[in-house]
Amino acid sequence: MPLFPPLLWFPSEVSLFPLLAQVQESAQTLSDAEVEPFILISVLLSLVVIFLASKVGGELCARIDLPPVLGELVGGVVVGLSVLKLLAFPGEGGMGGEDSLIMAFLERTAGMPHEAITHVFASQGEIISTLSELGVILLLFEIGLESDLKELIRVGPQAAIVATVGVAVPFAAGTLGLIALFHVDTIPAIFAGAALTATSIGITAKVLAEIQQLSSKEGQIIIGAAVLDDVLGIIVLAVVASLVKTGEVKIVGIIWLIVGAVVFLLGAILLGRLFSPLFVTLVNNLKTRGQLLIAALIFAFLLAYIAAAIHLEAILGAFAAGLVLAETEKRRELEEQVVPLADFLVPIFFVVVGAQTDLSVLNPFVPSNREGLIIATFLVAVAIVGKVVTGLTVFGQDKLNRLAIGIGMIPRGEVGLVFAGVGSATGVLSDSLDAAIIVMVIFTTFVAPPLLRVAFKRSAVEQPVEQQS
Amino acid sequence: MPLFPPLLWFPSEVSLFPLLAQVQESAQTLSDAEVEPFILISVLLSLVVIFLASKVGGELCARIDLPPVLGELVGGVVVGLSVLKLLAFPGEGGMGGEDSLIMAFLERTAGMPHEAITHVFASQGEIISTLSELGVILLLFEIGLESDLKELIRVGPQAAIVATVGVAVPFAAGTLGLIALFHVDTIPAIFAGAALTATSIGITAKVLAEIQQLSSKEGQIIIGAAVLDDVLGIIVLAVVASLVKTGEVKIVGIIWLIVGAVVFLLGAILLGRLFSPLFVTLVNNLKTRGQLLIAALIFAFLLAYIAAAIHLEAILGAFAAGLVLAETEKRRELEEQVVPLADFLVPIFFVVVGAQTDLSVLNPFVPSNREGLIIATFLVAVAIVGKVVTGLTVFGQDKLNRLAIGIGMIPRGEVGLVFAGVGSATGVLSDSLDAAIIVMVIFTTFVAPPLLRVAFKRSAVEQPVEQQS
Numbered sequence: 001m002p003l004f005p006p007l008l009w010f011p012s013e014v015s016l017f018p019l020l021a022q023v024q025e026s027a028q029t030l031s032d033a034e035v036e037p038f039i040l041i042s043v044l045l046s047l048v049v050i051f052l053a054s055k056v057g058g059e060l061c062a063r064i065d066l067p068p069v070l071g072e073l074v075g076g077v078v079v080g081l082s083v084l085k086l087l088a089f090p091g092e093g094g095m096g097g098e099d100s101l102i103m104a105f106l107e108r109t110a111g112m113p114h115e116a117i118t119h120v121f122a123s124q125g126e127i128i129s130t131l132s133e134l135g136v137i138l139l140l141f142e143i144g145l146e147s148d149l150k151e152l153i154r155v156g157p158q159a160a161i162v163a164t165v166g167v168a169v170p171f172a173a174g175t176l177g178l179i180a181l182f183h184v185d186t187i188p189a190i191f192a193g194a195a196l197t198a199t200s201i202g203i204t205a206k207v208l209a210e211i212q213q214l215s216s217k218e219g220q221i222i223i224g225a226a227v228l229d230d231v232l233g234i235i236v237l238a239v240v241a242s243l244v245k246t247g248e249v250k251i252v253g254i255i256w257l258i259v260g261a262v263v264f265l266l267g268a269i270l271l272g273r274l275f276s277p278l279f280v281t282l283v284n285n286l287k288t289r290g291q292l293l294i295a296a297l298i299f300a301f302l303l304a305y306i307a308a309a310i311h312l313e314a315i316l317g318a319f320a321a322g323l324v325l326a327e328t329e330k331r332r333e334l335e336e337q338v339v340p341l342a343d344f345l346v347p348i349f350f351v352v353v354g355a356q357t358d359l360s361v362l363n364p365f366v367p368s369n370r371e372g373l374i375i376a377t378f379l380v381a382v383a384i385v386g387k388v389v390t391g392l393t394v395f396g397q398d399k400l401n402r403l404a405i406g407i408g409m410i411p412r413g414e415v416g417l418v419f420a421g422v423g424s425a426t427g428v429l430s431d432s433l434d435a436a437i438i439v440m441v442i443f444t445t446f447v448a449p450p451l452l453r454v455a456f457k458r459s460a461v462e463q464p465v466e467q468q469s
Numbered sequence: 470m471p472l473f474p475p476l477l478w479f480p481s482e483v484s485l486f487p488l489l490a491q492v493q494e495s496a497q498t499l500s501d502a503e504v505e506p507f508i509l510i511s512v513l514l515s516l517v518v519i520f521l522a523s524k525v526g527g528e529l530c531a532r533i534d535l536p537p538v539l540g541e542l543v544g545g546v547v548v549g550l551s552v553l554k555l556l557a558f559p560g561e562g563g564m565g566g567e568d569s570l571i572m573a574f575l576e577r578t579a580g581m582p583h584e585a586i587t588h589v590f591a592s593q594g595e596i597i598s599t600l601s602e603l604g605v606i607l608l609l610f611e612i613g614l615e616s617d618l619k620e621l622i623r624v625g626p627q628a629a630i631v632a633t634v635g636v637a638v639p640f641a642a643g644t645l646g647l648i649a650l651f652h653v654d655t656i657p658a659i660f661a662g663a664a665l666t667a668t669s670i671g672i673t674a675k676v677l678a679e680i681q682q683l684s685s686k687e688g689q690i691i692i693g694a695a696v697l698d699d700v701l702g703i704i705v706l707a708v709v710a711s712l713v714k715t716g717e718v719k720i721v722g723i724i725w726l727i728v729g730a731v732v733f734l735l736g737a738i739l740l741g742r743l744f745s746p747l748f749v750t751l752v753n754n755l756k757t758r759g760q761l762l763i764a765a766l767i768f769a770f771l772l773a774y775i776a777a778a779i780h781l782e783a784i785l786g787a788f789a790a791g792l793v794l795a796e797t798e799k800r801r802e803l804e805e806q807v808v809p810l811a812d813f814l815v816p817i818f819f820v821v822v823g824a825q826t827d828l829s830v831l832n833p834f835v836p837s838n839r840e841g842l843i844i845a846t847f848l849v850a851v852a853i854v855g856k857v858v859t860g861l862t863v864f865g866q867d868k869l870n871r872l873a874i875g876i877g878m879i880p881r882g883e884v885g886l887v888f889a890g891v892g893s894a895t896g897v898l899s900d901s902l903d904a905a906i907i908v909m910v911i912f913t914t915f916v917a918p919p920l921l922r923v924a925f926k927r928s929a930v931e932q933p934v935e936q937q938s
Contacts, residue, residue: 032559039595040602040783044774051767058757068757090501110778126508126592127599133509210758288527288537289679290812297813298520305513309579314509337809343759344766344810 035119038112042124045102047348049086050128053079054347067449069206072347074446076354087355089125097121128352133314135349136202136414138342140315141300143205143214143223144322145335149269151220152323158394159224165393166225166409167232170196170386177382178433182375187244188428194240195420195437196383198233200413200445201226201315202349207449208408213456218401221394222408227319231261233415234312237422244426260310265320268303272324280328293337296325353414357442361435372435379440384410384447404455411448416441504588507581511593514571516817518555519597522548523816536918538675541816543915545823556824558594566590597821602783604818605671605883607811609784610769612674612683612692613791614804618738620689621792627863628693634862635694635878636701639665639855646851647902651844656713657897663709664889664906665852667702669882669914670695670784671818676918677877682925687870690863691877696788700730702884703781706891713895729779734789737772741793749797762806765794822883826911830904841904848909853879853916873924880917885910 057075058068079086081095088100097103097117102124106112112120152159175193178184184192204226205214213219238257242250279299283292300321307317325334363369391406412419420437423429429437526544527537548555550564557569566572566586571593575581581589621628644662647653653661673695674683682688707726711719748768752761769790776786794803832838860875881888889906892898898906 036595036598037777040599041774041777043599043603044606044770044777044783048767048770048774051763051770055755055757055760055763055767059755062756123592123595126505127596129505130509130512130596134512137513286524286528287531288524290809290816291524293809293812294520294524294816298517298524301513301517301520305510305517305579308506308510308513314513337812340759340762340806340809341813343762343806347759347763 034113035116035123038106038110038116038120039123039127041110042102042106042120043127045105046087046124046128049079049102050076050348050351053087053354054351058347065453067207067210067453069203069210069350070446070449072350073203073354073357076351077357077359078354079351080355080357082357082359087128087351088121089129089356090122128348131345132349132352135342135345135347137300137304137314137318138338139202139206139346139349141318141322142335142338142342142346143201143209144319144324145326145331145338146209146214147220147223147323147326148215149323149327151215151217152224155217155221155224159221160228161393161395162221162225162390162405162409163228163232166199166229166387166390167197167236169389170382171236173386174379174382177378178375181378184430184433188430188433191240191244191419191423191426191428192379192433192437194236195412195416195423196379196386196440197229197236198412198415198419199226199229199387199409200411200415201230203411203413203445203448204408204452206346206350207452211453211456213404218404218408218456221400221405225405225409227316229409230313230316230415231265233419234261237419241422241426244428257311261312264307264310264312265316268306268317268320269324272320273327276324276328279325280330283330292330292334293341296321296330296334296338299325353417353445356417358438359442361438362442368431369435372432373439375432375436376439376443379436380443383412383440383444401455401458403458404452407448407451407455410451411445412441413445416444503582504585504592507575507579507585507589508592508596510579511571511575511589512596514574515556515593515597518548518571519545519817519820522556522823523820527816534922536676536679536922538672538679538819539915539918541819542672542823542826545820546826546828547823548820549824549826551826551828556597556820557590558598558825559591597817600814601818601821604811604814604816604821606769606773606783606787607807607814608671608675608818610787610791611804611807611811611815612670612678613788613793614795614800614807615678615683616689616692616792616795617684618792618796620684620686621693624686624690624693628690629697630862630864631690631694631859631874631878632697632701635668635698635856635859636666636705638858639851640705642855643848643851646847647844650847653899653902657899657902659712660709660888660892660895660897661848661902661906663705664881664885664892665848665855665909666698666705667881667884667888668695668698668856668878669880669884670699672880672882672914672917673877673921675815675819676921680922680925682873687873687877687925690869690874694874694878696785698878699782699785699884700734702888703730706888710891710895713897726780730781733776733779733781734785737775737786737789738793741789742796745793745797748794749799752799761799761803762810765790765799765803765807768794822886822914825886827907828911830907831911837900838904841901842908844901844905845908845912848905849912852881852909852913870924872927873921876917876920876924879920880914881910882914885913 053075054072057071059071061071062068078084081088084101085099086101088095097120100121103117103121106120107114171193174196175189178189178192179186201223204222208214208219208222214223235254235257238254239249242253279295283295286295300318303317303321304314305317308314325331361369361372364373387409388403388406390409391402391404394400394402394405420434420441423437424434522544523541526540528540530540531537547553550557553570554564554568555570557564559565566589569590572586572590575589576583640662643665644658647658647661648655670692673691677683677688677691704723704726707723708718711722748764752764755764769787772786772790773783774786777783794800830838830841833842856878857872857875859878860871863869863871863874889903889910892906893903
């Protein structure tokens with residue numbers, strides 16, 4: 001595997017590699033050694049596109065007083081499959097390597113052979129996707145670091161209420177409304193109702209960080225509720241998917257999942273607190289560069305792996321790792337070191353979420369979209385009202401900004417897309433219902449960041465709006 | 470493409486996805502949606518292994534007064550294909566997914582279906598390789614940032630001499646020696662001679678940074694010479710490969726390459742200096758997080774892309790970008806922000822170089838290795854002596870540490886592996902000569918870091934040995 005590869009793809013008139021060329025002529029396929037150099041440069045180009053999209057989008061939004069993360073999402077939409085098709089992923093919206101502008105550009109400028117497109121396109125898609133997933137893992141690690149475990153435990157009961165009501169109300173209202181108003185069958189209606197329960201912790205947390213409300217009481221309730229919502233969402237999806245398959249709920253699997261979630265979250269935090277003095281001692285005794293950051297990342301990636309392996313989500317493990325390390329004396333130093341890494345990886349996540357959004361379902365001039373858009377209007381209403389009333393259920397303290405808490409739970413983001421994806425895979429959703437769920441996800445994702453900002457601005461304490469790195 | 474994927478790989482007794490399961494039963498292949506979650510967690514596990522290997526190796530070396538980067542390389546060897554087979558890459562040493570311990574671990578702990586191994590193994594290999602290449606790109610960007618363009622230009626003539634002699638002497642001595650002493654045919658002898666010309670700028674630069682000699686006069690001569698050596702190496706390889714194919718040298722292609730290299734390096738630096746005030750103004754007007762780092766990375770990745778597209782190497786573009794930005798007032802701030810990102814990506818590069826090293830060619834008890842080992846002894850001697858005498862040719866200044874300069878050019882590292890790889894691909898090298906080249910690369914790579922350290926220690930000024938981040 002050559003690490004310095006450009007030598008291997010000389011233009012044909014120089015043609016350095018007779019044997020490789022022979023193979024190519026005889027079998028019309030390229031060897032890995034011929035394809036690999038193009039994988040690296042396609043990733044380099046993709047990263048340039050992603051960073052440009054995130055910065056242009058983010059800066060424009062910052063200037064018109066909207067959350068930069070909304071700009072990153074919109075920037076992603078612009079470079080993604082809906083508009084420019086610069087950033088594309090195999091299988092999304094029926095796109096192949098031939099449709100990708102980056103692949104065409106590589107063919108023109110870097111002499112990439114046409115036969116390499118399929119392989120390079122697939123690899124680039126997998127690599128950028130994985131980087132974006134590492135991005136959201138880093139984001140949740142950073143959010144965990146900036147959270148206060150004691151405060152989270154203090155607001156725990158309120159967060160639990162917000163999460164539970166925020167799952168129950170949209171689920172019930174969505175499912176019953178679809179059956180009563182649109183005569184949807186029970187099983188697909190339950191699936192659509194389940195998709196309404198999700199909350200994108202990533203998008204909400206990013207907006208909270210941008211307006212410096214992460215450590216406010218409201219911010220911690222939202223984060224706590226969003227984490228619990230994630231766990232509840234996993235359970236709901238498991239129940240619904242089991243129901244779809246067999247018509248009954250497999251209790252054993254569900255109980256196993258719940259036990260796993262509880263044991264993992266409590267265990268990670270308790271054991272983590274027990275061993276964190278050891279972590280500090282270890283780091284203090286390391287002599288080589290990056291000792292703190294790398295030791296922390298080993299811990300975070302390990303917990304992320306365990307969380308994923310027991311059928312929770314990798315981000316929950318990263319969040320738990322952040323929470324645990326926030327309790328140590330290394331917190332400040334670690335926060336500072338995580339910032340540049342997060343600045344590198346996190347925009348990839350938001351731009352990729354935007355790039356994978358297929359806006360064509362929003363076009364009312366396509367007749368087949370119309371039924372979906374009518375259902376979508378209902379789902380969007382339930383999605384927003386269902387989460388806003390959730391905020392009102394928070395008991396205690398009069399001065400709490402209940403509206404902001406409800407709005408913080410609105411964005412479905414990438415979690416909603418997973419529900420939609422699983423729904424499509426099971427085949428129980430009609431095309432119009434499937435499209436309606438996607439429209440609901442898009443709408444809640446893009447409308448929540450500006451709303452959240454307005455909600456916090458209306459509260460008594462005015463906060464600084466921009467965040468400088 | 471699910472971003473929160475664990476939901477998609479429930480254990481079979483819960484079996485959430487009847488349709489996917491049906492597909493699997495009928496065709497014995499898995500859909501992308503089923504495989505993707507395992508790609509993320511295999512990358513998470515691989516990163517944990519890489520970081521552990523780099524830290525354990527680096528810390529052990531630091532404690533016995535050896536360069537940490539040697540420990541990272543050795544750590545890579547231990548977790549790589551030669552020993553533990555934790556970190557493995559498709560096609561290396563005939564390894565498949567079945568041999569990878571990480572794949573076996575995923576099957577056991579995360580319920581990965583056996584059929585997914587091939588796809589997950591290939592994707593994980595591509596992703597980790599790409600991250601390691603981004604690592605060396607970041608390393609060269611950081612080295613560029615820490616270099617002084619004026620000083621590089623001032624030592625330019627000396628660096629040019631070191632590079633030229635360092636290419637000519639090992640090439641001539643190696644080629645002629647192989648023909649005279651070992652009766653090797655002319656073409657393979659030329660190829661082996663060409664492999665002797667390489668210098669791994671990454672390994673040398675890392676050691677120089679570790680012992681804080683990067684900005685010394687010797688350090689800047691070594692860096693300048695290593696960069697020129699890289700360009701010369703590309704030209705030598707092009708000439709040799711052309712010779713191997715047609716028996717003659719295709720002058721047009723070679724001239725094109727040389728012109729491209731000169732235009733690129735001069736153009737990048739001249740245009741870069743012209744536009745760098747614009748860069749500073751732009752960054753000063755950005756308001757969102759990560760403005761400096763992301764703007765700098767866009768510039769670095771773009772130059773890396775261009776360098777690769779014109780058949781130079783991506784790292785040369787990144788180095789040029791670092792040099793240009795080092796001239797701006799943002800240098801200090803940018804250096805600080807690049808450190809954590811480099812701490813994350815650079816160890817991946819060194820561990821991967823180590824992991825891909827196949828030590829089995831060193832085993833003298835395998836009869837077929839013996840002839841290779843005898844030739845290797847000769848190649849190693851030429852490789853070391855050829856570069857050390859190079860240092861002695863530096864004119865001017867009496868107080869220069871000429872031994873250190875020569876030793877700094879010794880490690881062949883990943884560049885040497887590319888020569889060996891291209892040699893294997895053309896089929897002109899006998900097995901024993903191929904193995905001998907690999908042994909030479911391994912030996913020079915592992916022996917140079919401690920030698921370089923000793924050479925600098927013997928010089929008048931004693932420098933601090935450890936570097937704390």
